[in-house]
Amino acid sequence: MSSKATIYSFLFLGLAVTALLIVAPVVYAVSLSFYQMDSFVGAPRWVGLDNYARMLSQWIFWRALINGFIYAFGTIIFQVVLGIGFALVLNQVFPGRNIVRGLSILPYLLPTVVVVLTFKWMVDGSIGVLTQVIAALGLPPVQWFESPGAAMASVILVSVWMWTPFVTTTFLAALQTVPSSLYEAAKVDGTNAVQRFFHITLPMLKPILTVIVLLRAVWMFNKFDVIWLLTQGGPVGATEHLAILSYKQAFGQFDIGGGAAVATISFAILSVAVFIYFRLFPLDTE
Template sequence: MSSKATFMSFLVIGLLITLTLIAAPVTYAITLSFYSLDSFVGDPEWVGLGNYAKVLASSEFWNALKNGLIYAFATIFLQVVLGIGMALVLNQVFFGRNVVRGLSILPYLLPTVVMVLVFKWMVDGSIGVITAGVEWLGLPPIYWFESPLAAMLSVIMVSVWLWTPFVTTAFLAAMQTVPGSLYEAAKVDGTNAVQRFFHITLPMLKPVLTVIILLRAVWMFNKFDVIWLLTGGGPVGSTEHLAILAYTTAFSQFDIGAGAAIATISFLILSLAVFIYFFFFPLDAE
């Protein structure tokens, strides 16, 4: 087979998979957002932008957008800060470092549902270790999923717990690429460890950090499983964000058109955010 034919065959296979698994469902979902239908079997009725008008006029939508932004920003910020901190610690030479490095990625390796169950047991009213700890400190019991603030904190905590290892691992790997002589030159130049972090590590790893933050942002904005499993969006919609709202609208209230409209808006917001992000943090800087 000629190299061109090989090239084309790979290209065609890739394109077919992309079309089948991504382009077609996305197109279908966007199409649905212009129709009114209460099940997938009935006849859809064309309503144009009607679903969008209805969604944008509802307070649930704005509440979900606000919750989503709080959740996304809080989790990204904590993941990046904690992740870098852990990477700096794990980059030091100490006894048992490789074991600790291995253990540090464990939360990321476990299925989300397992981690959520573990957390639920930890805060369980009668057997939870965190409950016992709170009691031991003499504090009043915390109702993790009953108050809006505690519920939001729960989903943020579990998400940070789950995905900080990703940031740690990526950052740790990137740190290995910084030549040691740069740190030595900086030591001779009179820097302390904090100055070396801000003058060498951070600028050298800016491209990696840009990608890490972007990936985390996209994932956190669309994150569904943790919230769904922990709180289901409750109590009273306090942890409900756009992905949960789209799901409940489409599959609990069977307003499939409105659900599709919410998903489409979410998609547009994210695309715009990524576009702006790349404008401010271009990957090919310098």
């Protein structure tokens, strides 16, 4: 086989897999949003943009959108700030550093359901360790899943707990690539540790920071399992974001067209956000 034929055959295979696994489901999901369907077995009825008009006119959609932004921003800010902080600590030389580095990735290795159940036990009303600590401190008990604010804080807390190690590990790897001579030159230039962080570390981490914020934003905006396992979007929709709303609409209300319309809008919002993000923070900054 000539080299050109080899290249085309690989290209074709790649395109075929992409079409089958990514393009086809997306097209199918988008197409569902133009039909009125109450199950996957019945005959769909073409309704055009009615599903979009119906969903966009409901306040639960806008609540889910705002919840999605609160959840995504909340988790990203804490994950990135804590991730950089932990990475800076783990980048220092101290006894047992390798063990601590290994342990720090553990939460990321656990299945979501294990992390969620552990958290639920920790905040259990009678035996939860957090409940005991709060009581011992003389603070009023926290209604973790009953009060809207506390429920959002819970899903953000668990998400930060679970995915900060990913950010830490990525930043730790990026920190290894910063030449030590830059820090030494900055020391000779008269900087203190804080100035070195802002003048050397942060700018050197910028390319990786750009990618991490984007990836985390996309993942958190679409995150389903943690919220579903913890609150199922409750109480009274306080933690319900677009992914949960889409699922509930399609499989709870048997409104598959409406659920597909919510998912399609969510997809469109993310696509526009990613486009704007790359315009604002191009990867190649040089």
